[in-house]
Amino acid sequence: MEQAGNKTDSKIAVESKKGDIAREKILDAARRVFSRHPYHEASLRMIAKEGGFDHPLIRYYFPSKADLFGAVVAEVVDEFYAAHFVWMKGLDLLPPGKGLALLIERIVDHHYESPNGMRIIMQNISRTEALDAIPGYPLIPQLLAVMRSNFRQKVLLSGPEAEIGQFFASLFVTIVLYLGASSTTAQFLGLDHAGPHYRAWLKSSLVFQFLPWLTRLSLPTS
Amino acid sequence: MEQAGNKTDSKIAVESKKGDIAREKILDAARRVFSRHPYHEASLRMIAKEGGFDHPLIRYYFPSKADLFGAVVAEVVDEFYAAHFVWMKGLDLLPPGKGLALLIERIVDHHYESPNGMRIIMQNISRTEALDAIPGYPLIPQLLAVMRSNFRQKVLLSGPEAEIGQFFASLFVTIVLYLGASSTTAQFLGLDHAGPHYRAWLKSSLVFQFLPWLTRLSLPTS
C-alpha cells in the first residue's frame, strides 16, 4: 500500500511501475473478500467495491476470476512457506513439550497479525469433490509436504514415517480449523474469537491435544 | 421415496397426503445438494434437477430458499438429537478410555451410514461473520449444549465446568472437521476418504487426541 518516495526517483523502481501497485491493490482487496466469502460466493464486483475501483480493471491484470484467486492463494502459500522457517527456529534445542508450545504460540501469534491466510484456506476446504476444483488449492498439500519435510530434518523423531505424516496432517487441519474458522469455533466455546480468552485457549488446547501424540513420536518406543 | 401401497388405502395415511411425499422429495434432494455445496453456491435449480422436478415446485412448499435450507438444517439437527441418545447408551458403565472409544466408533459409523448431516454443517461453518447469517445454524450451538448437558448427566466428570465445555466443543468441531470435510482431510493424510484406512484412522486418531484430556477431567485432580 504505502510506497513513499516513489514520485521523484521513478528510475530506481524500474520493476514497480504504476501498474504493479494497482495489481497489488487488487490482490489486497481480493484477499480481504476471499477471506470472508468462499470462492463462488465472492464476486469480482465485491472485490472492486472493497478496493474502490471498477471491476473490469481486475481483468486488465488477471485474465479471469480463477486466475485472480489462484494468485491470491499462491501469495498466501508463499507467505506460509516463508513463515514456517521462522516458526521452526530453535525448535531442535527444546524438549518436545516446550518445542510444540513454542511452535503453536508462534503460529497463533502470526495468525492474529495476519489472519486472512488461514481464513481463505478454510473458506474453501469443505467441499466434497476434489480439492483441485478450487484454483490454487493443489498448492496446499504441497505446502504441507514441504513443511513436514523441513520439520522432519530439524527435529529428531523416531516414530514410523506414516504416523509422522498423520500427526502433521492432523495438526495442520486442526490449526486451520481453529484459526481459519475462529469465529465459529469460538462461538461453540462461548468465547469471543477476537478476544484474549480465545487466543489463550487456542495455545493451551492445541498443545494439550497434540503433545501426547508428539511425545509418542519422539521417544524410541513406548 | 418408496412408500408402496398408498394407492388403495389412502385413508390410513391421513397425514401423509400427496403433498407430503413431494415435500420429502424436495427435502431429500436439497439435502444432497446442500451437502455438496455451501448455501450461496447451491441453487434451487440444482436441487430441482437433483430431484427431478421443476424448481418453482420448491416455492409451493417452502416460501424461500432460506426456509428450505432452514428446514434441512432442522431435520439434520433433529437426527443428531435422536442419534446422540443412542451414542451415549451404556457409556457410564465403561472406563473413560473404553467409553470414549465406543462413543467415537458409534459417531463414525453413524456418519458413514448417513454422511450428509456433518457435510452440510461443515459446508457453511467457515464464515467469519456471525453464524446466525446462515438460516438454521443457530440451532447448532443449541444442539451442542443439549448433547453436553446429557453427557454431563450420564458420565461422572470432576473437572471444572468451563473446561468440560471446552472439551466438548473441541471434540465436536474436530469431529465435524474430520467427518464433514473428510475428502479434504483424507487427502492431506494421503488416504481415500471413502476407504477403510481413513475410517480406521479416524477412530484411533480421535481417541488418541482426546483421551488425555478426558482422563484429566474424569480424575479428582491431576
Added chain:
DNA sequence: TTATTTTTTTGCCGACTGTAAAAATAGAAT
C-alpha cells in the same frame, strides 16, 4: 507541443439467480 503507449472507465452480453404470477393438470366432492 504531438504522438504513442499504458491504464482506467463505460457500456453491454448471455447466463444464471430467487421470486412471482399465470396457466395447466389432477383428484375429490357434489
Added chain:
DNA sequence: ATTCTATTTTTACAGTCGGCAAAAAAATAA
C-alpha cells in the same frame, strides 16, 4: 357430468454474475 380445490408446470421478471470490447483518460515518449 360439473365444480371446486390442491398440486404441478409453464412462463416471466428484475437483479447479479463473469467476461468482453471499445471509448475515455492518463501517463510516457517523441
